[in-house]
Amino acid sequence: MSFGNLIKKLQDIMRTDPGINGDAQRIEQIVWMLFLSLYDAKEQEWEIIDKNYVSIIPEEYRWRNWAIDNKDGKALTGDELVTFINKLFRTLKNLEITPDTPVRGRIVREVFTDLNNYMKDGIAIRQMVNEFTKLDLADFQNRHAFNEIYETILKDLQSAGNSGEFYTPRAITDFVTRMVNPKVGDTVADFACGTGGFLVSALKHMTQNDSADTIESNKKLQSAFYGVEKKPLPYLLCTTNMLLHDINNPEIIHGNSLEKNVRDYDEKDKFDIILMNPPYGGNEKKAIQSNFPRELADSETADLFIVEIMYRLKKSGRCGIVLPDGLLFGGDNTKTAIKKKLLEDFNLHTIIRLPGSIFAPYTSIATNLLFFDNTHPTKEVWFYRMDMPEGYKAFSKTRPVELKHLAPIEKWWNDRKEIEDEKKSDDSSVTYKAKSYTVAEIADHNYNLDLCGFPQEEKVILSPEETIKNFIEKREALEKEIDAKLEELKQLLEIK
Amino acid sequence: MSTICDDLRAAILQAAMQGKLTKQLPEDGNAEDLLETIRALKSNDKKSKIQLGAVKNNDKPFNIPSSWCWGYFGDLVFNHDSERKPVSKEKRSRDNGQYPYYGATGAIDVVDDYIFDGDFLMIGEDGGNFFVSRDNSFIAHGKFWANNHVHVVSMTNMNINYMKHFLDSCNMPAMGLINGIAVPKLNQKNLNSIAVPIPPFAEQKRIAEKVDELMARVADLEQSADALASLRKAFPDDIKASLLQAAMQGKLTKQLPEDGNAEELLDQIKAERDKLIAEGKIKKQKSLAPITDGEIPFNIPENWKWVKLADITTYKMGKTPQRSDETYWKDDFAWVSIADMPENGTLERTKEKISQKALSEKFNNSLVPKGTLIMSFKLTVGRCSILGIDAVHNEAIISIFPYIDANNSTRDYLFATLPFLSNFGDSKDAIKGKTLNNSSLSNLLVPLPPLAEQKRIVERLDILMQNINVVGDLIASE
Numbered sequence: 003m004s005f006g007n008l009i010k011k012l013q014d015i016m017r018t019d020p021g022i023n024g025d026a027q028r029i030e031q032i033v034w035m036l037f038l039s040l041y042d043a044k045e046q047e048w049e050i051i052d053k054n055y056v057s058i059i060p061e062e063y064r065w066r067n068w069a070i071d072n073k074d075g076k077a078l079t080g081d082e083l084v085t086f087i088n089k090l091f092r093t094l095k096n097l098e099i100t101p102d103t104p105v106r107g108r109i110v111r112e113v114f115t116d117l118n119n120y121m122k123d124g125i126a127i128r129q130m131v132n133e134f135t136k137l138d139l140a141d142f143q144n145r146h147a148f149n150e151i152y153e154t155i156l157k158d159l160q161s162a163g164n165s166g167e168f169y170t171p172r173a174i175t176d177f178v179t180r181m182v183n184p185k186v187g188d189t190v191a192d193f194a195c196g197t198g199g200f201l202v203s204a205l206k207h208m209t210q211n212d213s214a215d216t217i218e219s220n221k222k223l224q225s226a227f228y229g230v231e232k233k234p235l236p237y238l239l240c241t242t243n244m245l246l247h248d249i250n251n252p253e254i255i256h257g258n259s260l261e262k263n264v265r266d267y268d269e270k271d272k273f274d275i276i277l278m279n280p281p282y283g284g285n286e287k288k289a290i291q292s293n294f295p296r297e298l299a300d301s302e303t304a305d306l307f308i309v310e311i312m313y314r315l316k317k318s319g320r321c322g323i324v325l326p327d328g329l330l331f332g333g334d335n336t337k338t339a340i341k342k343k344l345l346e347d348f349n350l351h352t353i354i355r356l357p358g359s360i361f362a363p364y365t366s367i368a369t370n371l372l373f374f375d376n377t378h379p380t381k382e383v384w385f386y387r388m389d390m391p392e393g394y395k396a397f398s399k400t401r402p403v404e405l406k407h408l409a410p411i412e413k414w415w416n417d418r419k420e421i422e423d424e425k426k427s428d429d430s431s432v433t434y435k436a437k438s439y440t441v442a443e444i445a446d447h448n449y450n451l452d453l454c455g456f457p458q459e460e461k462v463i464l465s466p467e468e469t470i471k472n473f474i475e476k477r478e479a480l481e482k483e484i485d486a487k488l489e490e491l492k493q494l495l496e497i498k
Numbered sequence: 499m500s501t502i503c504d505d506l507r508a509a510i511l512q513a514a515m516q517g518k519l520t521k522q523l524p525e526d527g528n529a530e531d532l533l534e535t536i537r538a539l540k541s542n543d544k545k546s547k548i549q550l551g552a553v554k555n556n557d558k559p560f561n562i563p564s565s566w567c568w569g570y571f572g573d574l575v576f577n578h579d580s581e582r583k584p585v586s587k588e589k590r591s592r593d594n595g596q597y598p599y600y601g602a603t604g605a606i607d608v609v610d611d612y613i614f615d616g617d618f619l620m621i622g623e624d625g626g627n628f629f630v631s632r633d634n635s636f637i638a639h640g641k642f643w644a645n646n647h648v649h650v651v652s653m654t655n656m657n658i659n660y661m662k663h664f665l666d667s668c669n670m671p672a673m674g675l676i677n678g679i680a681v682p683k684l685n686q687k688n689l690n691s692i693a694v695p696i697p698p699f700a701e702q703k704r705i706a707e708k709v710d711e712l713m714a715r716v717a718d719l720e721q722s723a724d725a726l727a728s729l730r731k732a733f734p735d736d737i738k739a740s741l742l743q744a745a746m747q748g749k750l751t752k753q754l755p756e757d758g759n760a761e762e763l764l765d766q767i768k769a770e771r772d773k774l775i776a777e778g779k780i781k782k783q784k785s786l787a788p789i790t791d792g793e794i795p796f797n798i799p800e801n802w803k804w805v806k807l808a809d810i811t812t813y814k815m816g817k818t819p820q821r822s823d824e825t826y827w828k829d830d831f832a833w834v835s836i837a838d839m840p841e842n843g844t845l846e847r848t849k850e851k852i853s854q855k856a857l858s859e860k861f862n863n864s865l866v867p868k869g870t871l872i873m874s875f876k877l878t879v880g881r882c883s884i885l886g887i888d889a890v891h892n893e894a895i896i897s898i899f900p901y902i903d904a905n906n907s908t909r910d911y912l913f914a915t916l917p918f919l920s921n922f923g924d925s926k927d928a929i930k931g932k933t934l935n936n937s938s939l940s941n942l943l944v945p946l947p948p949l950a951e952q953k954r955i956v957e958r959l960d961i962l963m964q965n966i967n968v969v970g971d972l973i974a975s976e
Contacts (some may be wrong), residue, residue, distance in 0.1 A: 004903070021773045101611070105594065113752060257598070257605065258605075259604060261604055262603050263606065264607050266587065268587070270588075270589065288627065288633070289627055289633055292603065292627065383945060432935060432938075433933075434932055439877075444836060445837070446837050447878055448878075451876075463740050463743045464740055465740060465749075466740045466744050469740040473736070473737075477726065479727040480729065481726065482717065483722045484726065487718060487719040487722060490505075490715060491712065491716070494708075494711060494712055494715060495513075495519070495712070496792055
C-alpha cells in the first residue's frame with residue numbers, strides 16, 4: 003500500500019484526538035508505532051536465526067502481544083489502551099542497558115528516549131495501530147520506505163527549506179554510489195547521513211556486485227558502515243533503516259561530527275569510501291570552526307564537511323559528494339584555500355553539473371556532484387553538464403529525476419570526450435557540455451570551478467537612474483524592517 | 499551592522515547583570531538569605547573546602563540593586579573537577595558511544611560510560627574560547643563524561659542559565675583571568691575568584707528568560723542587517739555596469755556636430771589598414787560579414803556606427819614556450835598570463851619571465867610595447883589591462899592595436915568598454931568557462947563614436963567611476 007495514503011489515513015485519525023497539537027506531534031505518533039511494528043518483524047527473523055534470542059522488550063509490551071486486533075473484542079482499546087501505552091513508554095524509556103547490550107537492543111531505549119505519546123483517545127490509538135498491522139515488511143526493503151516516509155512527513159511539515167535539509171533523490175544517490183563503486187571489504191561513511199540513503203545504497207551496491215556472497219563477505223558488511231546524524235528523527239529512522247537491511251548492530255552516531263577537532267583524527271577514523279550530501283546554508287559557530295585549521299574554516303556547514311572529509315579519507319580512498327554552487331564559485335580566501343587543498347592533496351577527477359530542478363519540489367538550488375580520491379594530486383578535472391532529458395523542461399514532484407536520465411552521464415564516464423555545445427551562429431563563442439581543464443587553467447581562473455555551467459538568466463542592466471532608484475527603494479524597505487525590529491527590541495527591554 | 503548586533507548582545511548581558519533588565523519584586527526576598535543557604539550547604543559538603551567569604555569592595559565592578567548581593571563564584575557552586583577523568587583517544591575509538599565526552603568547548607567525542615549525571619555548567623579550562631567569543635561556558639544535561647580541560651560545576655539555589663549568561667558577560671582576558679601563551683588557560687583559582695552579582699532566586703530565572711528572548715530578537719535583527727549589508731555591497735558594481743552601458747549608448751555624453759561622424763573615421767581606418775597591408779606589416783584578412791539589424795544589441799546615436807573589433811584594430815595572440823625546455827625560461831623578458839593582469843589597471847610585473855632565446859625563437863624577437871592594451875579571452879573573458887612594461891604574453895591573451903588612435907583615445911575607450919562588450923555579445927546564452935576564438939574575437943561588436951567623443955566618454959567615465967568608488971566606500975561603511 004502506498005505510504006502517501008497510509009500517512010494521510012493516520013493523520014485523519016489523529017485529527018480526532020484532542021491530545022495532538024500540530025504536525026510535530028503527529029510525526030512522533032507515527033514514528034513510534036512504525037518503529038515497534040517494524041522492530042517486531044525484525045525480531046521474528048532474529049528468532050529464527052538465533053534460538054537463544056531474547057527481546058529487550060518485556061513480553062507484555064511487545065507489539066505482537068498487544069497490537070493485533072483479532073476482532074474478538076479482546077484487543078485493548080479506549081482508556082485501557084491509553085493507560086497501557088503510557089506504561090509502555092515509561093518502561094521502554096527505562097530499559098536497563100549494560101555495556102554488553104548489543105546495539106539492536108540498545109536502540110529501543112534510545113528511540114523511546116526522544117519520543118512521547120500525546121494521544122488521549124484510546125479508540126483513535128486502536129484505529130492507528132490497526133492500520134500499521136496491515137503493513138507488509140517486504141514493502142519497506144524494496145521501496146526505500148524510510149526516505150519516502152520522511153519525505154512525506156517533510157512535505158507535510160512544510161519545513162523543507164530549513165537548514166538545507168533535503169533528501170537526495172534516489173536516482174542521484176544510486177548514481178553517485180555506482181560511480182564510486184564500493185566493494186565488499188571497503189568501509190563506507192556518511193557524516194551527515196540523514197535517514198541513511200547513501201549507506202543503504204552502498205550496501206545494496208556491494209551485495210549486488212559481490213560475486214563471492216559468502217558468510218565471510220556478510221561478516222565484513224556487518225561492520226562496514228558508519229554514519230553520523232544530528233537530528234533525532236532522521237537518526238532514529240536511519241538506525242531502523244540499517245536494521246531493516248540486516249545490519250544488526252549499525253554504527254550510527256547521534257551527534258555532530260563537526261564538533262571534533264580534525265587534527266585529532268587518526269587512521270582508525272578514516273574510511274575507504276565516503277558518500278555524502280551535507281546540509282547547505284548552515285551557519286556554524288566559532289566553537290565549531292575552531293575544530294578546523296583557521297585558513298580552511300568559515301561558517302558554511304558544507305565547507306566544513308569537505309574539510310572533514312579531507313582528513314578522514316584513507317589513502318587510495320574514494321569520495322562522492324553533492325555540493326551547491328556556492329563553494330564552486332566562491333572566491334573568498336577560505337573557499338579558495340579549500341579548493342586549492344582539494345586539488346593539491348587529492349585527485350578531483352570529475353565534477354558533474356546538475357540542473358536546478360533536480361531537488362524539486364523542495365528547492366531549486368543549483369547542485370553538483372564532485373568525485374575525488376586520495377591517490378595523487380589532481381592533474382586535470384573533467385566537467386560534465388547534465389542537460390534536461392528530451393521532453394522535460396524541468397523535474398518536478400510528479401516527474402522526478404530517474405536513474406535512466408543519468409545513463410548518458412554513465413556512458414560518457416567510461417569514454418570521456420570533449421563535447422562542444424551546438425553553436426548559435428558561426429561567430430558565437432565556443433561553449434562546452436563536457437571538457438577537461440588542467441590545474442594550471444583552473445588556478446589561472448582563480449579556482450572558480452563554475453565551468454561547463456548552465457545558461458545564465460540574463461541579468462538586466464538598468465539605466466543609471468533606475469539602478470539608483472532601485473537601490474534606494476530596497477534600502478528603505480530593509481531599513482524600515484530593521485527599525486521595526488529595533489522597536490520590538492526596545493519594547494521588550496522595558497522593565498516588567 | 500553585524501557589529502551593532504554584537505554590541506547589542508554585550509549591552510543586553512551587561513544590563514542583565516546590573517539588574518536593569520528586570521524589576522526587583524519585594525516577594526523575591528533578599529539575595530543575602532540565598533547566599534546564607536548556599537554557604538550552609540557548602541560547609542556541610544565534605545568535598546567543598548573553599549570559602550572565599552564576602553566580596554571585597556575592590557572586586558565589585560558595578561552597583562547592584564539593594565535586594566542583590568555579591569558572592570565569589572567558588573562559593574556559589576560545587577566544583578567537580580576532581581571527578582574528571584580523561585579517556586585516551588584509543589579507548590574512545592573503541593567505544594560505540596552513547597554518552598557525550600566533553601572537552602573545553604563542547605562535545606568532542608562519544609564514549610560508552612558516564613561519570614556525571616544531571617545538570618552541570620561546563621567552563622573551558624584549557625583552550626577555551628576566551629578570546630574568540632564570549633561563549634565561555636555551556637550547560638550539560640543528563641549522563642556524560644568530561645576530560646580535564648573543562649571545569650565541571652553544579653549548583654543548587656542558583657539558576658544555572660543565569661550563571662551561564664553571567665559567564666558570557668565576562669570578558670575574561672580583560673579581567674586578567676587567562677594565563678598561558680600557547681594554550682589559554684582559566685585555572686580553578688581564577689574561576690573561583692570571579693565576583694558574581696547575585697539576584698534573588700526568582701529574579702535569576704526572570705533574567706535568564708528575558709536574556710534568551712532578547713537574544714532571539716537580536717538574531718532576527720541580524721538577518722535583516724545582513725541583507726542590507728549585501729545590498730550595499732552589490733551597489734557599486736551594479737551602478738558601474740549601468741554607467742558603462744549608458745556610456746556605450748551615447749547617453750553619458752553630448753553628441754557634438756564638430757565631432758563629425760563614425761563613417762568618416764572608418765574611412766580613415768580602412769586607408770590606414772590598406773597602407774599597412776601594402777607595407778607588409780600585417781596580413782590581409784578575409785572580409786567580415788556585415789552586421790545585420792538582428793545582431794545589434796542596443797541603439798546608438800546617429801553619428802556613431804556599429805563595427806566589429808577587426809574593423810578597427812589588429813590584434814595578436816601570444817604563446818607559451820615549452821615548459822619542459824628550461825632554456826626558454828630565464829629572467830630576461832616579462833611573460834604575462836591572466837593571473838598577472840590587474841582588473842582595469844596597469845600591469846607592472848609578471849610572475850614568470852622568458853629568456854632571450856625564447857623571444858627570438860617563439861616571439862619573432864618582438865616585445866609588445868609598454869602602453870599597449872591587452873585582453874584575456876579564454877576562461878576569464880574580457881579582463882583588460884594596459885602594459886606598464888614591455889612584455890610578451892600567452893595564448894589566452896591578445897594585444898590590441900587600433901589602426902587609428904589619437905592620444906590613445908581609442909585604446910582607452912576599448913579599455914573601458916571591452917570587458918562589457920566581450921561578455922555581452924552572447925550573454926543571452928552565456929555559459930561560464932566560455933572561450934572566444936579568433937573568429938569570435940574578430941566579430942566582437944563595438945559601438946564606435948567619433949574620435950573626439952571617444953575621448954570625452956573616457957574622461958566622463960573616469961570621473962564617474964572615481965565618484966562611485968567614493969560613494970561605494972561610504973555606502974559599504976555605513
